Amino acid sequence: MKTTETDPTPGYNTKIPDSILTPDRVETSIGTLEFFDGFPTEETARKVFDNLDFSRGVKVFLDGIPGASLEAIRVGMESIHVTQCHHVGLAEELMDSNSLFLTGNTDTVYAVAFLDLERDGPTVVEIPPGCGPGTVNDAWFRFVVDMGIPGLDAGHGGKYLILPPDHAGDYPEGRFLVEDGYFVAKSRSYVNLVILRGFLVDGEPTAAVEMFKTGLKIYPQRDAEHPPEMVFTNFSNDDFNTIHSNDFTFYEELAHIIDKEPLELIDLELRGLIASIGIQKGEGFKYDDRMKKILTDAVAVGNATARAIDFQTREKEAYLYPDSQWKTGFLGGSFEWLKEDGRGGRYLDARTLFFYMATVNTPAMALEMIGKGSQYAYINKDSNGNFLDGVNVYRLRIPAPVPAKDFWSVVVYDPQTRSQLQTSQMFPSKNSEKSELHKNADGSVDLYFGPEQPPESHQNNWIQTVVRKGWFGMIRLYGPLEPWFRKTWKPGEIELLHSPYPAPTGH
Incomplete structure (x- = not known):
């Protein structure tokens, strides 16, 4: 243990571990921090308090997404x-x-x-x-x-x-x-x-x-x-929004919930975190120009963090198969996002991954219910690991037989809104129940994604994309069967086609 010699003073320990000392000058990611014998200067205090409020603002955004998302749906339906x-x-x-x-x-x-x-x-x-x-x-x-x-x-x-x-x-x-x-x-x-x-x-x-x-x-x-x-x-064909904000107004959405609901809606720890940025039941949302500037920055970083968790996830458990881009939104097999049955605490990034992109929380989505309910997987990169780009033409092969007692579908979404991609098709999807899909000789189905209408032989299997806009896809199995849960069946990867559309392979 490294120690520092100090001036000998009666009753004073002359060997103090360096690990408990604060130098007069420390270089950090938020700048230079200065002290007088451990007392922070006014400028240092300002920096660290700004950073504390910023970090709490980011955490409130990430932890508050579920509440703000439900509130946005309520407001949207009210509209x-x-x-x-x-x-x-x-x-x-x-x-x-x-x-x-x-x-x-x-x-x-x-x-x-x-x-x-x-x-x-x-x-x-x-x-x-x-x-x-x-x-x-x-x-x-x-x-x-x-x-x-x-x-x-x-x-x-x-x-x-x-x-x-x-x-x-x-x-x-x-x-x-x-x-x-x-x-x-x-x-x-x-x-x-x-x-x-x-x-x-x-x-x-x-x-x-x-x-x-x-x-x-x-x-x-x-x-x-x-x-x-x-x-x-x-509300079919109706134009309205049910998605929470990704700017400063996010905190205003959250403030409405805190005011409306009983104190016990959330625990003391989370309640204190939210109160630390100015949101408290019965007090409304109080902030000054300094705090608004900090929280505007915090929500931008929080939004970027949520997007990284969803679309550049570092969670290996999110990937369903080796060397595949298909991911699950329910990591850990728990609808409460409990890690190792709670021994590892709550899987915070897994919760963010789900609620930034999806809604509705139920054990049925995490349980293995063979032949009942539905199961999902999403994908936002092609087989080469590149983001899906609306300017390109891609192919996705769905092998036969698909382990779905009822039917399967693929829907395409806009990464900005995480809602259905808006194109002239109105329904950016294909569904084995209601789509007259062309099948290959082995029963598999090739779906094509691209901005321009393909030849007639591929039109029933085509989902339109938008030039200069990214997209991601989701496959759903309704009435999922055992091969899905055992991973003995898997959808193909999304492949970039260098020629617009290949010749059909036959019925």
Whole structure:
């Protein structure tokens, strides 16, 4: 242990370890820090406090993405007049690229509603038989309860009672009760997202739309005798935004949540972190010019960090196969992003990776449910490791047989919005259920991606891209089968074609 000799003073230790001393001058990444015998100068204090506020601003952005994302969906749905619990946004002609939703799919009929348990008290959600995967998430995008096929009703339909966080009685977190004919779940927040999906029948959404319109009921429990009439708003072909901000207004979105929700929405540690940058329940969002400048910088760095985690990830576990660009959004196999069953704490980057690009938190997305639900993988680089560029022509081969009991699809997204890529196609996707895909002699399917319409022989298999714009893709298997989970089947890589389109290989 290295020590420093000091002037001999009665009662003074003359051998002090260097490791506990602070030099008078230290060179760091935030500049030169100066001290007088360990006392920081005013300039040094200014630098380190600026850096402390900056680092906390970055962390608030990364940790606050789930809450801000759900709040942005609420505001977006409010913009199309989904403002009461009995108002439902319904994608009657499927979700297209007009609306901005994080990696929304073109393959199922979405029904979206919001509960305000502070305003309405305990609220009933009646699920019709045949409902596909459905979930309730709280205001911090945490799991409350599943509905439909993966839910307590197992697709047979039923009544769910969602209780507010201040509801009296013993309702332990994560436990579901059956009381008086209800499946009962207690939320940690007042605002809750209800998102349901209906499956296509013969490639058409008609049956799912009818199922929701005739069978879905949402109302305050106090109005059970005379529930309000349901109001369905068709948001297909509608132009609106549900994505959180990536600039200073992100913190304003977060401030609304903190003011609206009970203190116990988040733990003391996170509450203190958010308060340290000026956001506190009952106090609003307080900042001066200095803090706004620092937080504007912090959110820019936070946004860049989230994008690096998603699109240049250093997490080896994200890659599904050796020497492949296909990645999963659920690292560690835990819907709570717990590392090694919690022994390694929370997998923070894995949580950011998911919520910056996707929505809806449910155990069903992380569990191995053979023949049920759905599984996803995403890709943003070609087989050479280069970003996917809309100016180029690429090919993706989907080997046969695809391990999907129901169907599979590939959807293309804009890396800026993480929403469906906006092109003249409206639906930037191909789906084995509703697309008349040309098949190769061995049953495999070649999908082509490029900015210009290909020859007629490839048109059914073509997804349009945009010159001077990047893109990324996502494959979904509905009713995934064992070869997916065992990784004995894998999609091909996305290959850059040097000639625009090859000759067809036959049916």
